[in-house]
Amino acid sequence: MLDYSHKRFLIVDDFSDFRTSLKAMLRELGAKDVDMADRGEDALSLCRHKRYDIILHDYNLGAGKNGQQVLEELLIGKLISHECIFVMVTAESSQAMVLSALEHEPDAYLTKPFNRASLSQRLDKLVERKTALQPILQALDKQDSSAVLAACASLSQQDKRYAPLCLRYQAGALRELGRLDELEKLLTALLADRTVPWACIALGNLLQTRGQLPRAQQVYELALKSFPMFPGLYDGLAAVLSAQGEGKRAQNLLEEAVRLSPLAIRRQMQLGKLALENDDFGIASKAFRSAVEQGRTSCFKNPENYLGLTQALTGQAVDGSLDKRLQLDINQTISELQKTYSNDQAVQVRARLAHASSLVLSGDAAQAKKLTEEAVARLAELESFFSAEAAMAVASQLRELGQAEASDTLLKNCVEIYGDDPAVMQGIALQTSDPAILGSGLQALELNRQGVRSYQQGEHGQALEHFRAALALQPKNISMALNTAQSLLRLGGEQATPALLEECRACLEVVRIMPENDPRFARYQKLRHKAFGDE
Structure with a gap:
């Protein structure tokens, strides 16, 4: 003992x-x-x-x-x-x-x-x-992926019993270091020997990231034959099928995953989103309701679940009319959303628009108009901008509620902030063909691409000039501001001029509009810590 x-x-x-x-x-x-x-x-x-x-x-x-x-x-x-x-x-x-x-x-x-x-x-x-495993675990705590690799190599030699565990830690470290060719080689070799669920998921994710969707699909499908009770495999295959435009098949897979493991709030949320895209409002309502209920005690609580449930309930209107039972359910959902996120002004705007959309179908046009006007007034007061997905959803609601001008303004801001993302531009193009909105960012995008190439080639001064020029054309763009700040910090490290540091801080002030759920938020925090030191 x-x-x-x-x-x-x-x-x-x-x-x-x-x-x-x-x-x-x-x-x-x-x-x-x-x-x-x-x-x-x-x-x-x-x-x-x-x-x-x-x-x-x-x-x-x-x-x-x-x-x-x-x-x-x-x-x-x-x-x-x-x-x-x-x-x-x-x-x-x-x-x-x-x-x-x-x-x-x-x-x-x-x-x-x-x-x-x-x-x-x-x-x-x-x-x-x-x-x-202590050397590996200590390296993980320090977020030192190179040390993780070294510790894995050492332990695998010392004790073969831990070699399978070491492979998993090694795969994670390679992914963190961006050594993706090595990661693919490791995972492929492992799976050639035996089917391991975590390795299938890791390889499937990697292949999807690289755009190799048919191959990723094959990896997941083969894995599911051996491990039909492993919910994560259904998640991965659903993501691949959804990326290939097979939304209904993807939804069916997530329904099976939820049946196996229903207490996973993020899976319920993803199922709700897919079901909404497929106009399956019954399944969407059930999934989002589960996510809302689980979210009351979860760190993954998310206002999107309330908004998704509201949209799914509104979608169940029959012949353009919403019955009293559904409207009562929507009212209760909106009320809880507004109370739970009382300090989030962006959520308050979206809650009013969602409520207004339902009231139009319930025949209460006067109250719907009042809520819409309140939402438009609050838009101008927001300290941070929506995520790209939320901005496009809000723009669509505004247009449906008769606020075309506010919708166009929001889409234009979305282009300025997120226009370097092709998927965002495609989504905006589905709502408007106005060249004044769609065409404003093309030159800035090309300059940003040139800056990225120069930075990768070690030409940091040239990269900075490209990023500066791109940001001048699109002064609200998050990626361009972050790229400019990173280049300034790189040169600041070499030349340490107060002027470069001050310019960097100004760029990062632009990025304050970014919502915390943006995947670039962690990068922003790291750059801000370097630039401001005390934060």
């Missing part, structure tokens, strides 16, 4: 008798530092102030966060290190619960009841594994 006297334990369970019993077991194993909590929220609070070595967390805690949601939040918030052992404990054994819990990969899954001997045996194996 291992020495647990220096390990810090956290027990989370809503039954006091079980907490006391489990603590006694740990004491018998030599544990001295054992904390307890009966709610997921309390567990998170404890983890914010103390680093634990081993967490034994019950899955179902009644009202509030469940074990899966706590684990998600611990990982996203980096409240536990990679060396921490997280054991999911439960008396439940339903397929839906087990698959949902295992998808988030706790270190172990322990079914009640168990005795001290079985607990000791399980913990000993987990500690032994974490100890062997």
Whole structure:
């Protein structure tokens, strides 16, 4: 039996008798530092102030966060290190619960009841594994992908038992380092030997990113023949089919994934979006409703789920008329959305437009007009801009509600901010053919492309000039502002002139309009930290 006297334990369970019993077991194993909590929220609070070595967390805690949601939040918030052992404990054994819990990969899954001997045996194996993997896990905590690769190579040579685990860590490190050719070679070689679900998903994602959709589809389809109970494979294949325009097949796959593992809020949200695109408003309503309900205690809570549910309910109007039952459901959804996100002015605008669209179908044109006018007035007061997808949705709603001028203004801003994205431009072109809107960014796009090429070739001074010229033409464009800021910081590092630093900060002030859910937000934060130092 291992020495647990220096390990810090956290027990989370809503039954006091079980907490006391489990603590006694740990004491018998030599544990001295054992904390307890009966709610997921309390567990998170404890983890914010103390680093634990081993967490034994019950899955179902009644009202509030469940074990899966706590684990998600611990990982996203980096409240536990990679060396921490997280054991999911439960008396439940339903397929839906087990698959949902295992998808988030706790270190172990322990079914009640168990005795001290079985607990000791399980913990000993987990500690032994974490100890062997320690150099890799410490490198992961430091976000040092090169060190991860070196540690993987060393451990694979020292102990062949850990070679399969090392391959997975190695694949992640190669992806983080952008060494994609090496990653593809590693995954292809592994899958030629045996079918491994995580490797299939990794290769499928890589191939999709590279535009090799038929090959990615083949990878997922072959994997599903061997692992039909693995929901992540359905997700991957659905994404590939959707990218190929096969939205209905993609929806069917996600419906199967949700049937297997319904307690995954992001999967429910994706199913809702696909169903909306397919005008399957019944499935969309069911999926978004599940996402809303799960989101009440999840860190993945998202206003898009409320808005999606509202759109799906509105889509169920018959012959252009919305019955009272549906309108009541919409009113309740909108009310909860506005209350939950009372400080988010962009959400408040979208909530009013969604409500107005439903009221038009309910025959309340006067109230619909009032809400629309309130939304238009609030648009001018927004401190940050919408995401590209949200901006196009709002523009479409404004046009449908008789606000063509406001719609065109929003689309023009969208071009200025996101016009370097071809997919965004295609979406805008579906709403307008106005050359004053669509043609304003072409020269800036070419200058930005030239800047990227120069930067990649190490011609940083030339790259900066291209980026500056592009940004001058499209002063609200996020990518161009970030590119200019990065080039200025690169030259600032070499020349350290206050003028370059001040120009960089001005570029980053432009980017403040970016919503936090934009995938470039992390890059913006890193550049801002370098430019401002104290933030």
